[in-house]
Amino acid sequence: MPINLAYLKSFLGSRGFESKIIDLNILYVNKIYAGDGDIKNKGKILNKIFNVLKNEISSFEPSVVAFSLLEPTFFNGIYLIKKIRSEFGEDIKIVVGGPHVSYLQKKVLDFRSIDVAITGEGELPLLELMQRIESGKNISSQSYYTRKGDKIVGGNNPRYIKDLDSIPYPDYSDYEFKKYPFPFICSIFSRGCIKKCIFCGVPNIYSGYRHRSANNIFYEIKRNVDEYGFRVLAVTDSLLNANPILIKKTCKKIINENLDINWMAETHPSLSDNLSKIMYTAGCRLLYIAPETGSQRIADIMGKDVDINVAEKSIVNAHNNGINLSSWYIAGLPNETSKDINKTFNFIEKTKDYVKEIWISPFGLSINTPVYKNPEKFGVSKISEVDYRLYCTYETKDPLCSFQNQMKLLLDLYKKYNLEAYNSKMMRLVRDISDNESVSLEEKYLLSESFQFPYKLYGVDFNEDYSYIKLFENCFKEVLTN
Template sequence: MVINLKNNRYNKIVLFFPPGWESLMPPLGISSIKSYLQLYGYDVFCIDFGRELNGRFFNGNRNDLDKCVKKIISLNPDVVGFTALQPKLRHLKSTLYIVKELKKLSNQIKIIAGGPHAAYAGDALIELDFIDMVIRGEGELSLLQYLTSSGFNTRKIIDSEWVNDLNKLPFPNFEDFDLSKYPLKTLPIITSRGCKMNCSFCGIKSNGIHGSFREKSPKRVISEIKEDINKYGIDRFVFNDTLINANPRTMIKINENIIGNNFRIKWLAEAYPHISKSDLRIMHKAGCRFLYLCPESGSPDTIKKMNKLIDLNLVEKTIRNADRVGIKVSVWFIIGFPNETYKDIEKTESFVKKIQKYCYEIVFVPFSLCKGSDIYNHPKKYGIESYEESKLDINIRKYTGVNILIPSDAIRFALKLWNKYDITNYSYPFLNHNEKEVSELIKSIPSDNREEVLNYIKESNNRKKYSYLSIYDKVFQ
């Protein structure tokens, strides 16, 4: 059913996911917005430049970006919306180049920024004269509202109107993507939006990326899975929920229905790391093959400061039981949390030794001060005395304080642990970049250990090759 409420002035809409790395599956966000706007008669086309360019912009090929501009212009859009992602990964830089060139070619095109980075850095984005609107949060309702009004008469930031009943949203539309060009026949899906947790280092809630926790009914999720299987020939799914088991009962009902419908699928997700063995068995039977678990520390004191509501004994049991039932796990830790002592880091390492043989991978990341987090809003509470921030960056790279590991030291410790406990083909996230790019990433960090950090990076790059694809290939065997 199409409800024709469109404003003919803005009929043709192009939504694109930015270049920057190789997409393994179509983007969920713009696919969801496309299907919603189609209900109201809009002509919407989605482009995944991450797939089309295969991550080549990491090599600095400006010609590729000009091809992106030409493709968008050829569609003669009235409105162009883009997903804004982290500038340090070059997503934002490449995206801003594209939309700036679009404005040069046609000043009549309206440019809209959305996605995670728009929520964190909306104030900085709207200052750019080639961006007309920034949407902080979910895009469906807010974008429709401004397409059907005179909302584009002034440049502005829009705080999202949340979709209260997710069951009323149409299924995401992936028709614009050639699934045969993706390395894996996989689609993203969600069972919920929002997060029930309130971790002190996370800025998701205060920055408006998610509203309150809302979930789809098991019936709706099953219908969506069935649609994707029948329409796209898909049997692999990535659940993009913040936590797949935020509501354990709903999760189990969904899994029981997957089993009851005899869907022969495989899937992965991030989960709260307290899961019973019986639930893990049901999840495995329903196709779960991989879980991301994030205890973040092996020190109870640090966990308390993080406001992580977890019990390390239960986390250990979950990891052991997942291995026993046949579910691989990736376990993540933060190194250098404010006021974390060397003894706390030793406790994390001791915990890692307990779980190591049950894990598919163990990942250590240096603490990053995130805008909008409780630490950012109350720095002195966590011992941070000062910091320097960039308007366009989500994370703050320079900070000092009492009992604080400065960023480069946190990186150094994380890399040491990674080199010691790396057990797969996974590589520390920013090791994907070349040495020059990593140098740029940390060049502003004042540290006597910078050379040591770069040596660790070089050594790790020589030893391992970062590839999500290698992980997914093994997960979905």
């Protein structure tokens, strides 16, 4: 369930503004998610969705319709926005926000039907917009981008809430819980990240690192258990253990208050035996851990502050304390050599018995990330953007490190290490794309970005698509069967 929208609803509600959330993804996710479903019928499906929106807008009569846009569904959103503008005219202001808008910044206002683009965190800018509309003021502000004639103005001072404890708990009253495929609810302990990975755009989304207090977190979790009956929690922080003291305090509170929950999160690969033990006792049953590489040279370039030896110990610590792990890697950084990628595969081989699943992603060069802003420094000689997309194509200074060669190397290593996964439906598709000469390198690149390479999967038949539901069911079976 989109927690970001539930936060906006509760925040606006606490300031006297009523809102209604419509989760289009859950209504139509199997059909509209880009690259999935019946593409031929996409127009028909979008029109159906528009009819749902039209009825909602007609009965709710909002002054603002706001979309949270993600990269894969960006153009679906734009299609719906244009239809809303043509149906309802300019009286209703159309606002966009969400992760993809934070990457695109003011470029999103190329689409004339959009009135306001909010980058970063939405609470304060959206509130300011609502107050301006209510009091009949001009909507221009430095908190967000808007338009003055043909010029895009504002956006120089995206506002954010420093004290996260001051934000009311997310309001889920518009969600139909039973429509969601797995019975878990999200929680955000902190916003932002303390690391500076060269491939990451999280700083576009959050303004610096802040965290809530352990008490504030605990009572939200308790509310989710007591009022909604959710005993599985997905902690969606960028990095769970950015502040290990906070995690310890929160876990101790859960343990002392005997709150019977299970939870999962994403963690930096620096987990002590002690912290793993406390986390397990507090119900942690699944961690996504991302060493990203097995090469210390590449780890240092990546800027994630990963010590390969500590990463290996962290995996063992978490496993030995009973926490299930899914581990993640990136291959093909522009200055990565075959020696480095081999080291990653050696690291994976060494740790594979401690983890339930392993994924490798090809390196993707995203807009507005450190590599994008400083390509020369990272071995990139030329970047070509594709309009409104997150990922760019690029050329490398060293031709051996070109994307094409990196992909080939990765696929060769796949063949060498894991023929079964290579033969799965998804891997066959990747191989077909990479072998097909009629597909341009640019297309191959963008298509490959949709894939992650499974190295080890949890309990699946390789002839079927992977379903992470099986992993969840296993990890959380204690609370789910009680």
